[in-house]
Amino acid sequence: MVGYLLFGVLGERSGMKQTLLIVDDEPGMVEMMKSYFADTYNVMTAMSGEEAVRRSSCGPDLILLDINMPGMDGLTVCERIRGFVSCPILFLTARVESADKIRGFQAGGDDYIVKPFDLYELGARVAAHLRREQRRQENSAVRFFGELTVDYTGRTVSVNGEQVSLSKREFDILELLSVNAGQVFDRERIYEIVWGIDGDGSSDTIMEHIRKIRAKLAVYTLHSFIETVWGCGYRWNG
Numbered sequence: 001m002v003g004y005l006l007f008g009v010l011g012e013r014s015g016m017k018q019t020l021l022i023v024d025d026e027p028g029m030v031e032m033m034k035s036y037f038a039d040t041y042n043v044m045t046a047m048s049g050e051e052a053v054r055r056s057s058c059g060p061d062l063i064l065l066d067i068n069m070p071g072m073d074g075l076t077v078c079e080r081i082r083g084f085v086s087c088p089i090l091f092l093t094a095r096v097e098s099a100d101k102i103r104g105f106q107a108g109g110d111d112y113i114v115k116p117f118d119l120y121e122l123g124a125r126v127a128a129h130l131r132r133e134q135r136r137q138e139n140s141a142v143r144f145f146g147e148l149t150v151d152y153t154g155r156t157v158s159v160n161g162e163q164v165s166l167s168k169r170e171f172d173i174l175e176l177l178s179v180n181a182g183q184v185f186d187r188e189r190i191y192e193i194v195w196g197i198d199g200d201g202s203s204d205t206i207m208e209h210i211r212k213i214r215a216k217l218a219v220y221t222l223h224s225f226i227e228t229v230w231g232c233g234y235r236w237n238g
Helices: 002-013 027-037 049-056 074-081 098-107 119-139 168-179 187-195 205-218
Strands: 019-023 042-046 062-066 089-093 111-114 142-145 148-151 156-159 162-164 226-229 233-236
Touching: 019 027, 019 049, 027 042, 027 119, 042 049, 049 062, 049 074, 062 074, 062 119, 074 089, 074 098, 089 098, 089 119, 098 111, 111 119, 142 168, 148 168, 168 187, 168 205, 168 233, 187 205, 187 233, 205 226
Parallel strands: 019 042, 019 062, 062 089, 089 111
Antiparallel strands: 142 148, 148 156, 156 162, 226 233
16 A cells, blocks of 8 residues: 555556646747647646746646746746756746856756757757656665665565565555655554554554564664664664
């Protein structure tokens, strides 16, 4: 259950058209880009910075963002949403000064495309950024904690290449703690997340499962990856 919650969204998106958000206050520019990309991607549009902020909550895969807009400009939009939106943001602008480019990257932009631009080049850059983002998302399904490797997609754990055999529940607990490294979870919370609120057991079983996980890892490593925070619960010590 935990694995599905963490990674199911990525799986559901595979095979679907990716979504672009095009933001520009010039209707002709918006229509030109929308027409060009419509056959390949789902396209959302916004004509102002304020509208762009609202639209960004719809989860676009990439944002084409004009900088020179009245009111809330593109740099402000980027700064406003970057903490909540991880997709690539490509600035579109007539500005060519190095200082402007630096500010754009500092705001959280991923690329800087100067107007007027060639649509084919823009399309190639969009495709390249989306491929890079897809690779990043796929790679994020595997994490390395020193000698220990967790493959969340394959649901396997290994230490120095030696696979550690965990039960489904044991892996679910390890997954929860390792994905949220540093966060403390009490037994009740772990049980609720892993077993669900309708589980018919007791949170006391968490102690036994964690004991078994520790014992299995201890065969291959001296490092204690699951730390007890006395009176509070457990946290990942990667």
